[in-house]
Amino acid sequence: ETETGTNVDVGVSTVCINPREENEITLAGFGNDNRGYDGILDDIEVGCVVFSANGVKCAVIAADILGWDMEIMAQLRERVERELGIPQDNLLFNASHSHSGPTTQKNTVGIGVVSESYNAYLTELTFQCMQQAAGDLETCRLYKGTAPAENVAINRRRVVNGTMQMSPNPNEACCNECDVIVAKRGNSFKVVLFSFGSHPSILNGNYISAEFVGAARTVIENRYEGATAIFVQGCGGDAKANITDETQTRFISNRYEDVYILGNRLAQDIIRYIDGGKLKSVKGDVAVKVSRFSLQLQKNIKKKEDYVTLAEENRGHYLHKVYRWYYDHYDELATEVPFMLQRID
Template identity: 30%
Template sequence: MNRRSLLRFFAGLASAPALPALAQEDQWKAGVAAVAITPKEPMWMAGYGSRTRPSDGVLHEIFAKALALEDGAGTRSVIVSAEILGFSATMAEAISGQVRKRFGVTRERLLLNASHTHSGPVTGDVLLPAYPLDEKQTTIIRRYTARFIDQVVGIVGQSLANLEPARLSFEQGLAGFAVNRRRVGARHRPGPVDHDVPVLCVRKADGTIKAILFGYACHNTNLSGYQYSGDYSGIAQAAIEKMYPGASALFIAGCGADANPLPRRTVELATMYGNILASAVDLVLKGKMRPVAGPLNATWEYVDLPFQTAPTKTQLQAQASKGEGMYRRYAEGLLRKIAKEGRLPEKYAYPVQVWQFGKDLTLIPLAGEVVSDYSLRFKKQYGWDNTWVAGYSNDVFAYIPSLRVLKEGGYEGGGAMIPYGQPAPFRAAVEEIIAEKVDELVKRVRSS
């Protein structure tokens, strides 16, 4: 080719129409990873204070799974779904610190969600006053927790290493087995429940399904025995993965602090509820889903939740000497805190996280055991069709009551502060404090 021909060639390139830019929904990359976290030895099981001995077998293997997402700008975010009762703040800090150091994923871009199964092992210091632990079990729990943290960091790294082009889509289904447990008689009585089943589908470039992220707002309390299990949500994940071979199913626990599966307490019922939830997800996947575009904007901040007046040192000393079981352990724990820090805390630093997927989906992961009022409120405020509110995220340290539940009292309204080792119920402003911070962060990510 002579000089004149070369000039004509490059001139043609300059005048040729530009290749169309990839649509935002075509610019995703996704990776998944999973690891079995079933303990290899008898351990105290989490969730119920009525258990009297460690575990004695495995009904279903339990897992931790990770879904990594990279948007068109190359920004990476990771969702971890784990079949444990909850991540403590200390556990979450250890995991997020290693993830940031090793993989460069910042705190706001790491979502740690616990399925809240009551048939998994005790981890960290979550709900510790509820359990009559001896020195041997305490040592086992510490050892298991350290290994679990390493396993979670490991699957985060694996999911990031497995990134490949992907497309995202979202839609919501319905499942009806959750019952508001605060108003339960011979039959179900009216009470707030969130029956939505949000589903985020991740497809490979060839259209096959790579991952299915789905949620439901109901306690994982169908089973109460001594064998490990992910309960209904673990059964649902296994059923979905059987329906879609090669795909990974990840469960995100919603705002189901005041909801139970009813009736309950048998393996048959857990299986039935798991299959109901899996069928709801399947119906969504087989229907029309809305494309989800990037970028993925993320933010994270703490907000202080004030406690009511705490018991005095004298009151706690009396309870520690005369109380029994959980109430004695609760008092002893608070007395140790006073001895170490000089006083009991007056507030709790509550983490709030918000993810915004383009203009298509707002994900609001909330810490603690969150009652359904929050999910219903935020979906009404930000959009029923494109808002997903999760509970049990990043720090499970207490129940998070709405003002209504706080006024009504009961276990979710304040009684659960004892097994969680918190000094007192929250003050009446708790709902509005959280709502104001959520609104601030939603506006921030939607305007970015």
């Protein structure tokens, strides 16, 4: 190594978050609000990396779920600040967006029924993971880089006969690179944190899976002894797992072998980059920046009853149940949507 990275205390932990038999979950994703659960193909997990330098602590928490529920994050922020001393604004939650995990979000439409018992279980396991990571701090050197990842994702929107369809489109934008952060203790790897933008949605059955990102983690951990691999979802947008027919006009779904094929493809891109000596040392302290703001909603909904009208106009379409859901769950019309942006350097 020609450069020495900044010394930062780093702790890491992962915990399996497979549902228990009594949780009675449904799986999230694909606009199906009654998707069953028949078993587990591979383990799903929550991972946490804690960074500490010059009195500043922050944590990245990543789980193999479609998305984090607002109540779960609020509970964890308060408890972690109180019991572990990490400020609430210094906790960055990320979901892999796996379409083969339990439904956890209450504020979304048509993706499954939330199990309160599983959400409570997930909350406790996540705290345990964060607690273990906070107690695992070791002085490390940090390195970063951006690895090419050309054939992992493909755009999923194509106009066919004047209609926008869910179809592979190699000519439109998608993620083709993967950000990597490595923490090393001496010459050994402690953490490989990698971020790539794509929907993990190869599988559409009724089985739990961490999808191709979980497979990528396993390959990376097998390559670097002692390392813990953590995946952070990037900007997936209209990027989907690049598993298509030979003509690239149709996605192929629900072949479990493709989970490993694509996960290994992403992992090998990362491994080639790391082993090629292309990582650069990270210099400086840990810093966190948070910005809160609201976006104004378009005022095309004047009164609550407008949702009923829109629902009827969209009968037979996915939007029908969306508008009905809003009518059933909200007494007042929202005028804005709050956002929170976090940056960890």
